[in-house]
Amino acid sequence: MLGNFTFYNPTKIYFGKDALDNLKDELKNYGDVVCLIYGGGSIKKTGLYDKVMAILKEANKTVVEDAGVMPNPTVDKLYEGIKIARDSKASLLLAVGGGSVIDYAKAVSVSIHCKEDPWQKYYLDFKDVDNEIVPVGSILTMAGTGSEANGGAVITNPHQKLKIGHVFGPNVFPKFSILNPELTYTVPKYQMIAGIYDIMSHILEQYFSGDDDNTSDYVSEGLMKNLIKASLKAVKDPYDYEARSNIMWDATLALNTLVAMGKETDWMVHMLGQAVGAVTDATHGMTLSAVTKAYYEYIMPYGLHRFKRFAINVWNVDPTNKTDEQVAKDGLNEMLSWMKEIGLVMNLTDLGATLDMVDDIVKATALGGGYKKLNSDEVREIILASF
C-alpha cells in the first residue's frame, strides 16, 4: 500500500430481510419534517411506499413528497426538489429507490442552503460545499451504483448535453442506508444486468491502475469473482436470495471508497459512458458495457501486466505456453463472453446511438485515464470502434 490515505465511511448500513425494521429508530435522530424522495412509481407498485409511509406516520413525522425522480436525474428536476425541500424546511431527505433517487437526494441536500446556482457551483466549477447540508437517508431498491454509501451525485443537464458526477465528501454520504435484497426482486431484467455491469465496471476502474502489490487489488478480485458467480445465478432465478444479497453487498463494497485506497484509479469507461448518457439518456450500466470492448482493447498494451493478472486471477485463464498478450486477450474475451451471456448491450448502435452523435459525445467526455491518458482523438477512435 504505497502513499498515505484516509479511509472514512460514515454511512450506517442495515442489511437483510428485516433491515426496514430499523427505520423507526433511525427516524428519532431527525426533526419532524421528512421529505420522501422517490422515482417513477415502482415503490408504489411493490408496496414499499405504503410500508414506509406507515413507519413515518407511526414516528409522527410530517411527510412532504418529492416524486418522479427520473433515471439519470436532470438539473431541472433538481431545481424543483430544492424548492420542495426548502419550502417544507425538511430535516431529513429520505431517498427510496435506486442510484438516481439517492444521487438526486444528495444533490438536493447540498443545494437547499446554497446561495449560488448549484449546477454551476458543484458540476461546472467543482466547488466544495460551504453551506449547511440537510442529511440524507436511503432505502435502496436496486443494486449497482453504490450511491447508498458514497458521496457521488450524478446530474444530467440535457440543455448543455452534459452528464456530470460530483463526488462529495463523507459529510454528504447517506447517514444511513437500508439494504434488503428482497426489494431488488422486482427490478426489470434490463436494469438488473445494467446494475451488475455497473458494479463490475466500478471495480475495474479502480483495479486497472498502478503496478504495486496492493491489498485493494486482492479485495477487488474477490468482489469480481463473487459478482460473476452471483450474476449468473440471478439471471437464471431473480428470486435467488443468496445471489441477490451477494450482488447487493458487492455493489456497496465496490464503490464505498474501500477498494480505491492506495490506487490511482482510471474511471475512463465512466467518462465515456457518461458522455454517451448525456447525449442518449441511455441506462448507465449499458453505456459502460457498450464502450468496454473498444476501451480495454485500446489500453491493454499499456497495462499488460495487470490485464494478465486479471485473466489468471479472475477468469482462471491458464497461462501455460502463452505469451502475456495472449493471456491478457483471453481474459478480456472471457469477460466479454460473460457480458453477452447475461444479456448486456455490447455496442453503441444497439443502444440507439448514431454516428451524428459522435461529435457531441467526444465533446462531453472528460479526459483522463489510468494506464493511458487519452486525448480527444483517441476518445473519438474508441467511440467510433464502439459502434
Ligand code: NZQ
Ligand atoms: O423510478 P422507478 O419507478 O423507481 O424505477 C426505477 C428506474 O426506472 C427502476 N427500479 C429501481 N428499483 C426498482 C425498480 N423497478 C422495480 N423494482 C425495483 N425494486 O429501475 C430504473 C433505474 O433506476 P436508477 O435509479 O436510474 O438506476 P441506477 O441505480 O443504476 O442509478 C443510475 C444513476 O446513478 C448514477 C448514474 O449515472 C445514473 O444517473 N451513478 C451514480 C454513482 C454514484 N453515486 O456513485 C456512480 C455510478 O457510476 C453512476 O454514475
Ligand code: ZN
Ligand atoms: Zn457506474
